[in-house]
Structure formats: structure tokens, C-alpha cells
Amino acid sequence: MVIQADKPACAVVVSLNDFKNINAHFGQTIGDVLLRQLACFLKTTLEDIPVYRTSGDRFTFILTEKDLPRTEALIHTIHGRLEHTWHTHNVECRLSASIAIADIAYAEGSLETAIRSTEYALAECKKNPEMVYCRYEPHLRAAENRRAAVKNALEDALAKDGFQILYQPIWSVGAQRFTQAEALLSLPFDAIKLDKGLVWTVMGNPDKEHFIRHLVHGFLALDRHVVAEGVETQEQLDYISQCGCDLIQGYFFSKPLKPED
Numbered sequence: 001m002v003i004q005a006d007k008p009a010c011a012v013v014v015s016l017n018d019f020k021n022i023n024a025h026f027g028q029t030i031g032d033v034l035l036r037q038l039a040c041f042l043k044t045t046l047e048d049i050p051v052y053r054t055s056g057d058r059f060t061f062i063l064t065e066k067d068l069p070r071t072e073a074l075i076h077t078i079h080g081r082l083e084h085t086w087h088t089h090n091v092e093c094r095l096s097a098s099i100a101i102a103d104i105a106y107a108e109g110s111l112e113t114a115i116r117s118t119e120y121a122l123a124e125c126k127k128n129p130e131m132v133y134c135r136y137e138p139h140l141r142a143a144e145n146r147r148a149a150v151k152n153a154l155e156d157a158l159a160k161d162g163f164q165i166l167y168q169p170i171w172s173v174g175a176q177r178f179t180q181a182e183a184l185l186s187l188p189f190d191a192i193k194l195d196k197g198l199v200w201t202v203m204g205n206p207d208k209e210h211f212i213r214h215l216v217h218g219f220l221a222l223d224r225h226v227v228a229e230g231v232e233t234q235e236q237l238d239y240i241s242q243c244g245c246d247l248i249q250g251y252f253f254s255k256p257l258k259p260e261d
Contacts, residue, residue, distance in 0.1 A: 002062055002104055003111060009064045009104040010071065013118045014042070014078060017096045017126065019057035026091055033088045034095065045077055060118075075099055079132050098125035099133035106136060120144055166256035170227060170249045173241050182227075182249065184256055191247065192219045196230020199240060199250075209239070216244045 002009045016038075023031040035057070042051045042059055051061040063071055079099065085092050100121035107114035117136040125134035157163055165183050172179040187193065194212070202208035219226045228240040231250030240248060 002064065003107050003109060003114060006109070007065055008068060009062055010068065011060060011062050011102050011104065011114060011118055012071070012075070013054070013100045013102075013122055014059045015098050015100070015122055015126075016057040017098055017129075019095075022093065022095075026093065030089055030091055034086055034093070037086060037088065038095065041081060042078070045074065045081075071101065075101070075133050096129075098122055098129075098131075100125055100136065101133055102136040106138065117141070165259070167259060168249050168256045169254045170247045171253050173246050173248065178253070180247070191225040191227045194226065194228045194240075194245065196250070199228055199230045199236055203236065203239060209243075213243045220244060220246070 019031065022034060035053075039051070039053060039059065042061070046061055049061050049063065049067060051059055054060040063074075078097075082095055082097055085094055100118050102114060102117035102121055104114060106117055120140040121134040121136040124140060125131050128134070163185065165185055167181040167183055169178040170180050170182060171177075194216075198212065202212050216226050225247050226245045227247040227249060228243075228245040229249050231237050231240060231248050231252045233252060236250075237248065237252055
């Protein structure tokens with residue numbers, strides 16, 4: 001009805017984090033009491049705004065035009081209460097929650113889109129525990145769509161044998177020859193790689209060059225090979241060799257090649 005009214009409004013979802021651990025540790029009876037306590041707190045805080053339990057550990061309410069100015073204050077009140085302990089049946093515990101906000105304007109007149117919007121924001125909030133809340137913005141959907149497109153493309157490529165593995169030779173400074181190659185779909189587990197961005201940006205900066213030397217020697221002390229990637233010039237090769245890197249790859253030696261090459 002709120003969507004159909006096409007007036008300013010937002011949906012707010014409060015989703016408890018890891019609540020299954022509460023049930024597992026204290027029992028479902030205690031868990032139910034805590035849910036009731038949270039529900040009563042929300043009802044009291046929201047006053048005349050209806051609040052709904054929309055799944056086992058999730059509560060949802062809708063702020064219409066007259067309540068929108070209170071959004072920030074209400075969220076911080078809820079978040080503030082969750083920072084304190086809850087007591088029941090001689091049990092004391094803490095609850096944490098992810099909070100998502102989705103403006104109805106982004107729902108495009110669709111209930112499904114509105115629900116999806118809150119899910120996007122909720123997922124983003126759960127990935128970033130330091131966030132008090134996450135407000136849905138269209139770029140979240142774009143990022144999710146891109147992830148889905150990449151996933152579909154990968155699955156399609158796997159099904160149709162659409163991957164090609166290339167190998168890039170790695171030069172051994174000690175042996176003065178190519179001793180191994182990296183398959184570009186995976187990394188060696190016994191080696192630390194220095195990103196080419198490091199190799200390119202430290203050149204000519206004494207402080208950064210000094211830092212890289214110490215970094216490389218620290219890894220070598222841990223009995224790990226250090227592979228410097230992105231080496232394209234003699235100057236870079238000389239510098240990175242002086243730093244102590246024992247394995248080097250980059251266009252100075254070779255581009256990625258097909259297995260037969």
C-alpha cells in the first residue's frame with residue numbers, strides 16, 4: 001500500500017547477527033525471550049509506527065512521510081540499545097544487529113524490488129560490522145548485478161571449456177635462468193608476490209626503496225621465495241635484484257605464453 005501510494009517513505013530492517021549462536025548456547029527458550037524483549041523495545045521506541053517480525057531474527061518497519069525526519073534518531077536509538085547487555089533467566093548476553101534502510105522511491109513501484117533493495121543494503125551492512133546502518137543506493141544493485149554477471153560468465157566458461165591457461169616464466173637471479181613458470185589462474189603457495197604497482201611506484205623514492213628492501217629480506221627470513229612481478233626495464237631489474245628478490249617475472253623477460261610456447 002505504501003508503494004502504491006507513491007509518497008516518500010522508507011523501509012527499515014533490523015536483522016540480528018549470528019542469533020543462531022544464542023539459541024545454540026543458551027537454548028531456544030532463552031532465545032525466544034530475548035526476541036520478545038527486542039520486539040517490546042522496538043514497539044516502545046517506535047511508538048505508533050507498526051513493527052513486524054518478518055523472519056526468525058528480523059524485524060521490519062516502514063517510516064512514512066511524517067516520520068522520515070526521525071529516521072537517523074530512531075536508528076541511533078536502536079543501535080545504542082544494542083550496545084548494552086540483555087538480561088533474562090539469570091542470563092546476560094549481548095545482541096548485535098545489521099540495519100538496512102531502503103527508500104521506497106527506488107522500488108520502481110514493485111514490492112519485489114523493494115524487498116531486494118533492503119536485502120542488498122543488509123548484505124552490505126553485514127559485510128561491514130562497523131557500520132551503524134547501510135542505506136540502499138542504486139550503485140549497490142549495480143555492483144550486485146555485476147557480481148552475478150561475472151558468476152554466470154565463469155559458470156558458462158567452465159561448462160564450455162572456455163578458459164585458457166597461460167604461463168609466464170620466472171627468472172631466477174641466483175641460477176641466471178628460468179627455473180619455473182606461473183600458471184596465471186593460480187599462485188604458488190611457497191612464494192610471496194610483490195605487486196607490479198609496488199615495483200613501479202618505489203623507483204626513485206629513497207624511503208620507499210628502503211622499505212621494500214626490508215620487506216623482501218623479512219620474507220626471505222621466513223623461508224619464502226619473493227617473486228617481483230611487472231619488471232619491464234633494465235633499471236627495474238637492477239633495483240629489484242639489489243633488493244634481494246630471488247625470482248622475477250615481467251615483460252622484460254616474457255609475456256604470458258601458451259603451454260606449447
